[in-house]
Amino acid sequence: MNLAQKLGYPANTKLLMIHADDAGLSHSENLATMQSLVKGVVNSYSIMVPCPWFYEMALWAKKHPHCDHGVHLTLTCEWERYRFGPTLPASEVPSLVDANGHFYKKREEVQQYATVADVKKELTAQIETFLSYGLTPSHLDSHMYSVGSRQDLFEVYKELGERYKLPIQRGRDLTDMVGLEDKEPLSVNAIPVDKVHIGDMAYFEKGKLWDYYESVFDNLIEGFNVILIHTAFDDMEMQGITVNHPNFGAAWRQIDYDFFTSELAKKLVDSTAIQLVNWTTIQKILV
């Protein structure tokens, strides 16, 4: 049986999850994510524990337990002037931080410097902190998919899924993106995404990101589709965070917010022959 069948749908169902990454990053990201969950079509999201606005998002998540919140496991801080580091003291995970004790900016630096022990310690601390706020995660996923930067780090990610009995976000599109081979899943968290839909810089630069999202609904495949987005406002705070980083920058995130709270998106979700799912749905069929 495939995932659709296990969930009680015909085998050829187009399953769709619309997932917002990066909650906790900033107040702007938090507000936009909350609104996209409440009044938009976003039906799953994940929170970055080491970020300055984690606390606000955690309070909201606790008041909205029906929303599908995961831990957005974080090993990088890609921003130029807004710098944060691990949940653990930098001195306890020295292979994850730069000279100022902040996360490295690039996945390639994680690949080059991170030790398995430090990654395991830090990601465990992130999950434990999330749990300590009385939150029940629906899934684990990975910021910039840095857990896929090396096979041994990917094994840590899988181990954490098994240990905490949580589905992890995985799939050929993700591992291909980071140049990793994802061997056949075997465990409770073995639910690969069949197709990841994510905007890229070419669409954004041409002003075609909105059109791309519209076209995604024509290109959903039979199986498990995930649209990965980042919702925030194009305000001074986000412009400050994403300065010199138009890729997933403030203007981009505003488009994500605008599209996925639009009437058009609601119409597409309603009219397209799809079945919405999220990790809470999927967790029910895990033992």
Add this chain to the structure above:
Amino acid sequence: MNLAQKLGYPANTKLLMIHADDAGLSHSENLATMQSLVKGVVNSYSIMVPCPWFYEMALWAKKHPHCDHGVHLTLTCEWERYRFGPTLPASEVPSLVDANGHFYKKREEVQQYATVADVKKELTAQIETFLSYGLTPSHLDSHMYSVGSRQDLFEVYKELGERYKLPIQRGRDLTDMVGLEDKEPLSVNAIPVDKVHIGDMAYFEKGKLWDYYESVFDNLIEGFNVILIHTAFDDMEMQGITVNHPNFGAAWRQIDYDFFTSELAKKLVDSTAIQLVNWTTIQKILV
């Protein structure tokens, strides 16, 4: 000789410093503080090292070494949903943090729980971090004047001033505010402020904060006057930080910014019989 005479002015000079607290707190606070220094009449400011936007402010400070920047020693985080903790790992300074590892909200909690050892360790770490960014502080001061919450913590503050050969912000108005007796200063950092001018909630609630600032220029005394302000924009980020906290909230900080970058403020500074000073000026007469 009094301070004015030591600086080469007549004994009865009205010395004035206009000082912005809380740089580093947020992007909004940073941008407003930079602008109030560059195009306004603010001539001194201090940076909070443990805050999420410290890095941005430190980069700017390094590029603007002529601006008078101090370390705004921080032992509290008074905000409801924007929570930060010490520079050191929370486990190393347990008496300074709540169950989530964040600073307490109130000065009274510092008074009740903080150990001398933890305060000394943490404040030293803040100064050392500031120095590690290649910045030369002009002075030390204290967020919410928490260093004045107990005599023994005040002694740590004085010790740090001596150890780093930096003037510390002190004065009867400040110690009276927190209920502390400030004994006669004896050391290199023994330069008390004769009069601290700071807006209070009554002015703000009546919409009279701007008028208060205007009136300050009529009420400067002979000696060392300091106007203490907090410059930021009344934007979504600051509204999120200061939610349920109108006292020194986003709207208040916008007024501080507006007044101290206004033509009126420039006119008052020019036309009032005063002598502007800042800690860099004062440092020159310290041995």
